[in-house]
Amino acid sequence: MVQTLERPLEEILASIRDFVRTELQPLEAEFSKGGFKQLFPILEQKRQQVKALGLWAPFLPKEWGGLGLSLTRYARVSEELGHSTFGHFSFNCQAPDVGNMELLMHHGTSEQKERFLLPLTAGQIRSCFSMTEPEHAGSNPVHLSTTAAHDGDDYVINGHKWFTSAADGAAFAIVMAVTNPRAALPHERASQIIVPTDTPGFRLVRNISIMGDPGEDYFSHAEIRYEDCRVPVDNRIGGEGEGFRLAQERLGPGRIHHCMRWIGISERAFDLMCRRAAERQLSPGELLGSRQAIQHWIAESRAEIHASRLMVIDAAERIDREGARKARVDISMIKFYVAGVLQRVIDRAIQTHGALGITDDTPLSAMARHERAARIYDGPDEVHKAVVAREILKGYGVRIAI
Amino acid sequence: MVQTLERPLEEILASIRDFVRTELQPLEAEFSKGGFKQLFPILEQKRQQVKALGLWAPFLPKEWGGLGLSLTRYARVSEELGHSTFGHFSFNCQAPDVGNMELLMHHGTSEQKERFLLPLTAGQIRSCFSMTEPEHAGSNPVHLSTTAAHDGDDYVINGHKWFTSAADGAAFAIVMAVTNPRAALPHERASQIIVPTDTPGFRLVRNISIMGDPGEDYFSHAEIRYEDCRVPVDNRIGGEGEGFRLAQERLGPGRIHHCMRWIGISERAFDLMCRRAAERQLSPGELLGSRQAIQHWIAESRAEIHASRLMVIDAAERIDREGARKARVDISMIKFYVAGVLQRVIDRAIQTHGALGITDDTPLSAMARHERAARIYDGPDEVHKAVVAREILKGYGVRIAI
Amino acid sequence: MVQTLERPLEEILASIRDFVRTELQPLEAEFSKGGFKQLFPILEQKRQQVKALGLWAPFLPKEWGGLGLSLTRYARVSEELGHSTFGHFSFNCQAPDVGNMELLMHHGTSEQKERFLLPLTAGQIRSCFSMTEPEHAGSNPVHLSTTAAHDGDDYVINGHKWFTSAADGAAFAIVMAVTNPRAALPHERASQIIVPTDTPGFRLVRNISIMGDPGEDYFSHAEIRYEDCRVPVDNRIGGEGEGFRLAQERLGPGRIHHCMRWIGISERAFDLMCRRAAERQLSPGELLGSRQAIQHWIAESRAEIHASRLMVIDAAERIDREGARKARVDISMIKFYVAGVLQRVIDRAIQTHGALGITDDTPLSAMARHERAARIYDGPDEVHKAVVAREILKGYGVRIAI
Amino acid sequence: MVQTLERPLEEILASIRDFVRTELQPLEAEFSKGGFKQLFPILEQKRQQVKALGLWAPFLPKEWGGLGLSLTRYARVSEELGHSTFGHFSFNCQAPDVGNMELLMHHGTSEQKERFLLPLTAGQIRSCFSMTEPEHAGSNPVHLSTTAAHDGDDYVINGHKWFTSAADGAAFAIVMAVTNPRAALPHERASQIIVPTDTPGFRLVRNISIMGDPGEDYFSHAEIRYEDCRVPVDNRIGGEGEGFRLAQERLGPGRIHHCMRWIGISERAFDLMCRRAAERQLSPGELLGSRQAIQHWIAESRAEIHASRLMVIDAAERIDREGARKARVDISMIKFYVAGVLQRVIDRAIQTHGALGITDDTPLSAMARHERAARIYDGPDEVHKAVVAREILKGYGVRIAI
16 A cells, blocks of 8 residues: 555545546446445455455554545545445445445454455455344334343344444444443443354344345345343444444544535535436437526436535544544534535436436436435434434523424 | 225225235335336236226226225225335326226227226226327427328328337327328317328337346336338327317326325335435434434425325315316415425435445335436426416416416 | 306406406505505405405305305415405405304304494404514414403403414404313313404504514504503303314314415416516517426416415315315415415516516515415425324324424 | 734634624524615614624735735634624625726726726625616627717716626626627627716616515626716726626636625525424424434535535636636536525425424525526526536537637
């Protein structure tokens, strides 16, 4: 990685942009027919190329083999990677591995780092994060039914999770489970525990079919049952009852990553929309782009994407400067704002394409299907809006429940 | 069919409602996994049940084996059928067969009726309508490149079509092709010609994958090439150059059918949303429905669906009373209004379900994917809005181009 | 009134339409400069003309000198009257007098009818309704601080009211005051009491300036203090503690009146928008109406106004058929839906007019200012949406607080 | 002004913020009743205080008695001044004087500067800019009918203008008039000419009443007729036919000023909304802010205002760095985006206040009325959106008409 030491950000971005367009985007048509597993050997090659280009794991510190970018700088990278379905995966900064790596780096024991973090940073294994439960509102994560009971030096885990993304093929899960059911405060009851997926009692019930996509390997969201699943107490990350505190830590940066990825997707949809407006003829000599409805979509999309990027970068700078806690309002604000922009831009791009827009002949259909989740995961719009209002109204001397 | 003669509409609707819920909705989970072909034998049984109940082909005149309902009354039926993916198909009033039957009934020769209409009305064969071309904006259908050249007693057809829905498995297509390229007015150049799908030169290139669904049999949208495809001149429906005039005729009633089907879908999504609001707990004792955002979605959806139904029924009554031509504004108005309501209601229902909403565990995901097309087919929103404005501004003494 | 006995509704509507356009609309320019008082003598003449035409008080039963129209038929009249600022006033069916007349007709004693109702129906006096208090949320009217204490045969009223519309110049107010503070249910604590405005202790503090309009005479909204204001107990309308029950009664029909008036205003704004689109040239030969943005506003406005009318008429029919209580959801639904349409249509019409649209050279500016209140009075949008959701969710077996 | 030389921006902003809140906001209640003229003597005092504080004319170079701020830094000042109706006026940076001063500074002759610019910078006189004509679409300013014909050393001006803001009481107008009617390009036909308002033939027909406000003195928008109005050719600013080129120059910075002023207004409306949410009780102990609808308005408004500020500052930096021409898309983008945010935030703040929101007891009503113009003047939303689309589509190799 020596050669990247002094590379200016714009140069890194240009290399990534080029790689994404020439090496990754062409793979998407294949993927939409054959699925991830079939594509995997090629992606493995692409990952080697990325390493050779000195662009591997841009968010990781240099000592862990990455580019050591600040959050603000990595945000820009995440946008570029968002231009392909395989961007983050090929550069080894895909969720949820990216969050798991940060967690282990900051809170893992030496043994945990050796056994779980190292192969993750090298791209040799994948991992997942097992928190959401079907019986409880994801928007209120302190309600959990999964328990990890002490039994000698082990935890015995029982529970039911879903939306454990990328569990299919992962080497281990980090499970959020109640270890201290009698703690006074609800958010001091759970801990994060590493569970290798070959542990008896780890039962992947199914990959949940989402928006028509059955899911497979990395691109999947699993339903999992933990049935008397026994792991050593040493597999706990951080202290007992610290599960939520640690989970909070990952959310700020994680949302910056997502938002910038969404901006990358939005830019791609926007580009397709403009291209269509500039090429499609309504009648000989009369371009689609001559229509005011299309012009307005282009202008509104441009303004909204521009606003999104400025806000996310501003939030990232604040996190780098003051920490995620201080940037709470900023983070909630971008979460719902950018997710909304993403959905609208994709929808306008589809409408601009007419019948072609709903076919799988363009990437727009996949965007519409996969990214509908953006307004839901990591907290639905409604929760983030309420959080923003709650924090602002504190400044007016009142404390409202949300 | 004798027993249906005096049946009051509300009784018919109640029977259909019951049949849709108990016989058809349970089939959907199967369908989402296995596809149409696998399900076909069961659907064939359901069709027999429908016949036995005396509810077959509700829009067809009694002499053709139907219920002989007026458009206004059939509209109500179409809403009920919209509550299941298989509603219209099971009652033999699915697009595009319904439009083709009407066309043949009104404009077919005796031979055409005998050979093509009769088996359609009996549900023995299916058909398709081949008009849209990828190279031309569907919103301006008078631009067509497909030609049907005279050669003796035959037409020789050459051209490229797509979005020929349900072509896969159809017995024949009705093709819109230019027969009179030198006619003064562009909309007097094309004719409608019956092409059996086993005619040499009829080449189904592919079923176009749409919103992630590859399509199969009745649930498909084909790309087709007509390559020196030869059929007798006697296969033409109506006069030469009358293609657009006949096509216009089907659009008014067709849009009533679609709009009422969409209302049925909207009602189903609305019901799922309310059910979720009434059952999901955010925390013990605190229902999702206690949240004002959800309450507002319920209220706005209720108002918009109610408005939709009143407007569509009003338009249907006008068509029954004054003909489709006079109801032009009404038809364009419901086309864009109801399609918009449909998309919004489905989106709100998904958001109300949170993560569950994007899974394929509820019908909402399929609705979101399949019905995105509603704002595009049969004229995109933007064209219908322009048509409404053009017609209204005529009343102010000006003629605007759209 | 004999001559109106058999008049068909369409004929009545045509007469009113004509009168509104030729006699009333021309007065508005004057009004916008000089105010109501200055205009009053002319309006008095217009009222005489209306009587002479046999169109007086269309909602009143014939025995009270009106046309005896059902709510559904009167709704149509209210739309026509909405085409002028002075429509309802000139036909003696302006709020709040219309509601007060209905109240007295159904619940007044003979003496009350003789003294208060008769001159109201004749247009000799005006009245007001004094309910809202500045200290309490109007959306939750059971919270009231105004009290009426028994003292011998009198009530002694103390309290603070505002938005007592048309108090300036009214002969009497109907005041909602707490007479039974210890009643178990909050909505059984208040009564409605007639207070002549010349009663000592009735203090009209000011006409509240609203959206830049200081208000005057009938077109005003007063702040009032009741200071040891003494009236006979016989001035109570209905039983003690029945204040809210009686107030509820007027709301259903009252909202039909308002909604249809708003539709009249919307139609007028729509007409101005179309006129402008058809006349204004962007450059020689190029009409404003050729712009797609304008076309879309025309189409969306047309659809929304059409939907509004169908829904309000449908609700009125239901009230006529089943009573206001059963039509609760319908009434709340039209209240927020039509108020929203009204605001959007006016806003689009203004934008279509460009700079002219914000001047007082057209009626649009006054519409925008006066009708902003529509989304607030008689229950803000947010309350009506919550009511709709609450009623619907009852059907799902749950009772939510709003 | 020596003492301001080294003042850091944040300190300047803090002083202004304080002055606006303590000295200017309290004057508004008076103004809403009495009008500008009555208030003028007090405002004159305030201007002296501003000078004494060393904050006069922040946008002017120091040699002209100002603070010499860059556009980016002045933008921040403009936001602060936007918190009061009298902010810009009190600091002598009100439109249209601010634009006229910049014009004269850059393009005026020594005599013009001496006679017109100097007293403007000192706040001794006011001026106006006379461009828009009622007969032509303001969105397409190259269509002008006002002419300035050569007659010896004079121009003789004839024409009809309106929306000449602040003409009432101004010492001179800068008039846009056609001097070269036969120039090949339409935007090379007009020149800008100084016309003292006491010139014979300068006829101020009326102050146009706008949104209910008749207008007076500085707060007015005049209709003007130029009737054989004769001024020396030396009164022309810049070369003949350069009128539009010079007008273009002022638009970029002018829109930054406006947008930041709107953000100031939006912030004030937002603050009122939050205050209301934090203080108003729906029932004892239950705050308005506990309602999700209010929470969402707060969150959406916060996000939109934040986005607005980031975008405007970004555009200002670009203008400072690359000039207004290069920032064309940025300028059009903020013009429509921020105007839309302004209108929405004010509307939400009004709705949050309920009935109080439409009274003139809070500043919200005046905001709603005065700022409706924001989406219209300096180019309506629709034109700016089309400009953005046109510029973007140039990058796709096509040139669309708008």
